[in-house]
Amino acid sequence: MTTGKVLYLIVCAAGPAADVCRLVTLAQAEGWVVQIVATPSALDFIDVPALEQQTGRPVRSRYRKPDEPKPARADAIIVAPATYNTINKFARGIADTYALGLLAEAPGLGIPVVVLPFVQTALATRIPFLRAVSDLREEGVRVLIDPEESEPHCPWSRTLEVLAELTS
Template structure:
């Protein structure tokens, strides 16, 4: 029996520099990890070659091209780090990047999704962000924001919270939901 497929959607924020931690945790938990990255993650944070070696798969950075194999069906999805921009656009139904298009489809399919935000307190205090978190939760998405998930940090202090970014909480959330669906 093959390992269940986990899509790891990576946005352009500080923890993306440490995405290997999430990949290794998921692999140790028995997942076959396929990474999909936003343009900002690719441009500013990721070493695509190293990530491809670690995951064993090409990192998808855009829509499928002719001759390019499709991604395998996902048993679960983790969006981490999830940015203010991605969370707000996703909740509003905007699908102007490959990651957002995939998230819209996967949400509609009811695939277990856990979102691990990375925002500061100023961004987290904006009404549109709070509405977006609630909209995603109402859509069946597990948003790990607040106690037990990601707790926002003061502006310009994100570098100080890298070691405590709760990668494991996202993995536990999707593992629990996928198990409940009989996926793994």
């Protein structure tokens, strides 16, 4: 049984993923029960055993089997670091992984979503990416990037500040 607000932290395969434990610590300090959901490629970027120990929950990267218990529903979602691929697929409603399936449903379920991109400038200035950011923002998703001044960075605490604005 889960007590407290449940935060799904969706982690993508980008350099800062190795340091996502810092975001977990910050979220837990604010009272969130953190469930890590990793894209399949992100599993190579994170320390799964350490994150499972830190959160007390299994890192999820695939849909559950019929005999496995259903996880607690997210009260909010942070995608950090979010890659070019994940952002574009999320905006288009593509649900070809467990993480993207959760994201595809979130706006329709009214679950607040904050996206912290980690995208190279060359990709962040492309029209498909700019459209994806715009489309997500139209649906109420908070994407923490200014496409005109994009540089890869991961201000973990900023994601929680924006999440607090959305959930208060």
